Structure formats: C-alpha cells, structure tokens
Amino acid sequence: MEWSNIIEAYQLQPEEIEQVTERVFKIKANSQQYALKRSRLYPDDLGRWQAIQQFIQQKQILGFVPLYYAENNQLFVQDQEHIYYLMPWVEQDYTDQPIDEYATAIHAVGRLHAATMDYHQIAPMKQNKTTIEQQFQQELSTYRDQMLKYVRYFEAKRFMSPYELQVCMYYRDIEHTFNQLERWQEIYLDVMDETEKMKYTLCHGNIRPSHYVVTQTNTYFLNWEDAFMTSPTYDLAAYYQYLFQFHDCDIGKVIDSFSIYCRYIDLSDYEKALLALQLLSPSKWIQEVSSSMQSSRNKNTVNSSIKIEQEYRRLLFGFQLQEFIYKTLKSEQFEDAY
Incomplete structure (x- = not known):
C-alpha cells in the first residue's frame, strides 16, 4: 500500500495510523479520527456504488456515515488494484446497561x-x-x-x-x-x-x-x-x-x-x-x-x-x-x- 498517495489524496497529515481489521484503518490526523476502508469494490462496481451514496445523501437517511471527497472530487481513491474510501470514525458506545x-x-x-x-x-x-x-x-x-x-x-x-x-x-x-x-x-x-x-x-x-x-x-x-x-x-x-x-x-x-x-x-x-x-x-x-x-x-x-x-x-x-x-x-x- 502506498500510504502517501492515499493520504495526499485526502490532504491529511496523519499523526498515527492503526490497522483495526484486515481492511479498516484508524487514522488520527488534524485533531480528528478517520476510518479508511480498503473496499471489496471493483472498477465495474463504482457507478452503482456512487449512485447509492448520492441517493442516501439526498434522502438524508439516518444511520449513514458520510464519506469524504478526495481532492479529485471523487468519493474514493484507487491505489493499484485496490479502492479506498474515507469517513469519520464512529466510536461504539459501551454502557453498563445491556442492549438488545x-x-x-x-x-x-x-x-x-x-x-x-x-x-x-x-x-x-x-x-x-x-x-x-x-x-x-x-x-x-x-x-x-x-x-x-x-x-x-x-x-x-x-x-x-x-x-x-x-x-x-x-x-x-x-x-x-x-x-x-x-x-x-x-x-x-x-x-x-x-x-x-x-x-x-x-x-x-x-x-x-x-x-x-x-x-x-x-x-x-x-x-x-x-x-x-x-x-x-x-x-x-x-x-x-x-x-x-x-x-x-x-x-x-x-x-x-x-x-x-x-x-x-x-x-x-x-x-x-x-x-x-x-x-x-x-x-x-x-x-x-x-x-x-x-x-x-x-x-x-x-x-x-x-x-x-x-x-x-x-x-x-x-x-x-x-x-x-x-x-x-x-x-x-x-x-x-x-
């Protein structure tokens, strides 16, 4: 992975990069936390995927974590055969009260x-x-x-x-x-x-x-x-x-x-x-x-x-x-x- 290409595309200055899962990376930068996902998308999937993203935003659906645009005004960055996208890091709440x-x-x-x-x-x-x-x-x-x-x-x-x-x-x-x-x-x-x-x-x-x-x-x-x-x-x-x-x-x-x-x-x-x-x-x-x-x-x-x-x-x-x-x-x- 060429981190420099991806980070530059989102104009981030990372302080720390942590691999959370095989495909998800937690990035601390600019006093904020981000989630970078190495997707399973292929180039042929991008049209459908971007249309869905736009539809969700237009409908203002609750429970949707918005994606950041890269400097080329795209919702993704392609690095060799992999497609990445960036969104805010959402932290799971842990309370003493159990949830169903x-x-x-x-x-x-x-x-x-x-x-x-x-x-x-x-x-x-x-x-x-x-x-x-x-x-x-x-x-x-x-x-x-x-x-x-x-x-x-x-x-x-x-x-x-x-x-x-x-x-x-x-x-x-x-x-x-x-x-x-x-x-x-x-x-x-x-x-x-x-x-x-x-x-x-x-x-x-x-x-x-x-x-x-x-x-x-x-x-x-x-x-x-x-x-x-x-x-x-x-x-x-x-x-x-x-x-x-x-x-x-x-x-x-x-x-x-x-x-x-x-x-x-x-x-x-x-x-x-x-x-x-x-x-x-x-x-x-x-x-x-x-x-x-x-x-x-x-x-x-x-x-x-x-x-x-x-x-x-x-x-x-x-x-x-x-x-x-x-x-x-x-x-x-x-x-x-x-």
Whole structure:
C-alpha cells in the first residue's frame, strides 16, 4: 500500500495510523479520527456504488456515515488494484446497561427501509406465473433428488465421516424443510393473484454486527458496498441467516425483532411468502454438502463438519421463524391451516 498517495489524496497529515481489521484503518490526523476502508469494490462496481451514496445523501437517511471527497472530487481513491474510501470514525458506545442487539439492529433496518420505500408493479411476474411454478417444481425436485442421492451414497459406506453422519442424521429435518418450502411456493403463487404491487427499498445488502455501530443517539450502518434497491425481504433474510449460523441464536428475540420490523414496514402476504422462501431455501445446504464431499478427499473433514452444522442451523432456525410468519398472514384462507 502506498500510504502517501492515499493520504495526499485526502490532504491529511496523519499523526498515527492503526490497522483495526484486515481492511479498516484508524487514522488520527488534524485533531480528528478517520476510518479508511480498503473496499471489496471493483472498477465495474463504482457507478452503482456512487449512485447509492448520492441517493442516501439526498434522502438524508439516518444511520449513514458520510464519506469524504478526495481532492479529485471523487468519493474514493484507487491505489493499484485496490479502492479506498474515507469517513469519520464512529466510536461504539459501551454502557453498563445491556442492549438488545437484535431489536437495535432491526429498528435501524426498519427506519432505513421506511425512509426509502417505493412500490414496484408485479404484473410481469403474474404473466410468467406458469413459468415460475414450473421453476419451483423443478428446483424442489432437483433438491430432493440430490439430497436422497447423497444420503444413499453415505449410508452405503461401512464407516461414515463426521460430516457424512451429520447429513444422514439431519435428512428427516431437511425433508420437513422441503415439504414446507413446497407449501410456501403454493402460498406465493396463490397470493400473487391478489397482489398488484410489492415494496421496493434500499437494502444495505450485508447487515451483520460488524457492519453497524451503536451509539447513544443512533445506529450507524457501515460498508454500503453491497447496497442496492430490491425487496426489503432481502435484508431481513440476509441478516437472519447470518444470525442463524450460531448455536446461541435466540430465536425468541429474532421473532420479536420481526414483529418490531413490521411496525415500520407492513409486509403483505406476498412479501411474507417471499421472505419464507428465502429463509427455507436449501441451495446453500446442498452446495455445502457437495463442497464437503470434495473437501473430504483432502481430509479436511473437521472444517466440513463445522460448515455443515452452520448450514443446518440456518435451515433449522429459518424453519422456526417461518412458522411464526405463517401465523401473521392476513388472508383468511390461511387461518388455522398450519
């Protein structure tokens, strides 16, 4: 890294430079503190990223840490293959009173989505309903066939590795997930006919504890590199699936946080069905099982076992959350049918 090029571009006179993470540097200069981020952006991403930055500033969104302009009037500095940006350093508040991080984060997500909400007509999707239904059926059939193939292959062995045993032990739960996924596919297609438009918001794209800072006055989101306009369910699914990989995930608090979110954004049955489909998608599970089979040839079975467990938790907790989501459906045809 050529520090001189980057520092000069922002006209800073650093007193101290501290590497905080692999990509974040804390700079003390001009009696202030700054955060310098070596981003994961590529040149082709810059147009979208800068448009999002301008949109956020125009909307005056709370929880956004503004970026500094470099001397060339750009929001970034490119040093060889890396792209950097600079912003004020925001210090996490530490108090004796514990905070509920799930609720705190979801309040911030709700405010973000409410401040940027628009609507998107779904008429084109209705026109392709038959194609979508066929895709659903094909995907689910493929998932079931792949899962059964893996289980039969593992069970035919005299001795199974730990991750192979896990896959076989979890097969019944995965099959329940398939069944519920099929049910939500039917709900999604049914409520599509009753829906004219869906919500469309700015989504952060990668919400996790390392990407927000809680202060006494606000919750600030960091790292907007993956932000884009889409259904608000994208942020919810991504955030929850991140939490679900950990064994100590408090599903009760997750369910409470979903109720909190719905105070900001009144999700339609169509959007709830879309969220449930995202939570129950077994694609990452199938990919991890397949990847573990390749890794086992390199004898890396411990790492495979850990990843299999993480993907299983995502589906297990996702299954529990979708049970609650089902109970919140508004259409009378779904009452007491669970």
